[in-house]
Amino acid sequence: MFLKNAWYVAAWDTEVKHALHATTLLGQPIVLYRKTDGEAVALEDACPHRKLPLSMGRLHGDVVECGYHGLTFDGSGTCVKAACVSRVPQAAHVRSYPVEERYGLIWVWMGDPAKADRAKILDIPEFQDPHWGLNRGDSMTIECNYLFMTDNLLDPSHVAWVHQSTFGNSACESQPLQTQVNRDGVVVSRWLYDVEVAPFYTKYLKFEGRCDRLQYYEVRYPAHAIIKGVLTPAGTAGENAPVHEKAFLMDSYNFMTPVDESHTRYYWFQLRNFDADDENVSRQFASDVRRAFEEDRVILTAVHAGMARRTTPNIDLAIDSGPLRFRRGMEALIRLEQDAAGLKLSNEAHVHA
Incomplete structure (x- = not known):
């Protein structure tokens, strides 16, 4: 497990x-x-x-x-x-x-x-950078298996329905996703071009009007997520475009620790490229993030309970490619670890015999 x-x-x-x-x-x-x-x-x-x-x-x-x-x-x-x-x-x-x-x-x-x-602990070079503001973050216990959380954090689409008052809006509903499998985890991302700004971001932007928006969701083994939010004035962004001088950049670091098969302890903090020394912004940002993550808590608790008592099979959708590939990667790593442990015990037993 x-x-x-x-x-x-x-x-x-x-x-x-x-x-x-x-x-x-x-x-x-x-x-x-x-x-x-x-x-x-x-x-x-x-x-x-x-x-x-x-x-x-x-x-x-x-x-x-x-x-x-x-x-x-x-x-x-x-x-x-x-x-x-x-x-x-x-x-x-x-x-x-x-x-x-x-x-x-x-x-x-x-x-x-x-x-x-x-050296295997996640490296965060901006953590000590004075040009980046830090929201010290928070934590909560969620009544769900940690893999439902990794599913959630490799799913940019869910914000359109779960986070309508915070991270999401209709622009997040149907744009295709790109999935990249790395040795240390999985990345799901997409650019949304010329879209309305989602409610969470409006009070923090340094520009007005519509935006281009990057959704970048990465989860590394065993259960550490990096969520990048990039918003720039509409028409100024793209895969290889330089970062606009008024761009909103947020790196959200999320750490899921399994308590047991049915509970997960969730820790997080965010780094931002604006108002680095403004404690009022940090407090507001922390409050807004906590409110958004409480929306996730409600859904994930219900998903865990629903999957535990299901009497008919659940289905997977095309948007589940990233989460499913992460799960397969975790299964492979756990299997290798268990096989190695079993071999070690067998060799020790042989020596003692």
Whole structure:
């Protein structure tokens, strides 16, 4: 169901303090905390004795004490104290996960720690660029499988019906889509020429009248999306046209973390090429984006429920090409990972035999 050898967002950096913070990623309970030097730690949230969540225990300095019998673990998952017995049991350890902080987010590697390559975290060169404004973003939990979210974020067409008061209008209904499959994910995009400006964008544009609009939807494995919005005065844009001096540019970064098969934690922030230092614009932008994403939440929750209880087959449409190709890519990666894990176990069993 899930690709484990990958980085997933576990929390905003402001959510994790010198206190125990329980969460769940890929169906695995995890406890996060900061050591006294500020370093973030991610441990399996289960004492090896009777599996009481460590998050129900106590944080003493840099170590976590289980609230049942006091077994105590450091940031590496090693049991450093077992006062209730004469010596620390050999099997008394918990799993420790690699952690990286970037873009105000705490990322956790859920697979083999030896394969945790920090270079695989999405690169965002504009993040520290003073010419780009930053909306610090938000998060929400959506009651749906994460693949319904990747479907949604590879589907520019849905804005015409789901986001009529925000991102969409009739111009988004029928223009053909272009799908590109890359090694790291899928891109679905299209240009809309000489169209009305959708409601979300009107208050932010530096030009008047109709526009040319690029819809660019990219999702990278395992579930990280880059949505680019480009609006320029009508007649000034195209595949190879230079960027107009008054163009509206927005890069929306979206990170979907599976909680389990039926719930997804959704994190996002946006970068923009205008009003970089205007906090009022940032607050308004954040509010407008949150409202639009609440529209998605309603639809995706209902889609998950509808698909779960369906009694007749669902159908696919031509507009589903991008989402379906992403799903096939994910299936292939998960299958390769599982085959490799199975081979490793087989070889280990052979050695021990």
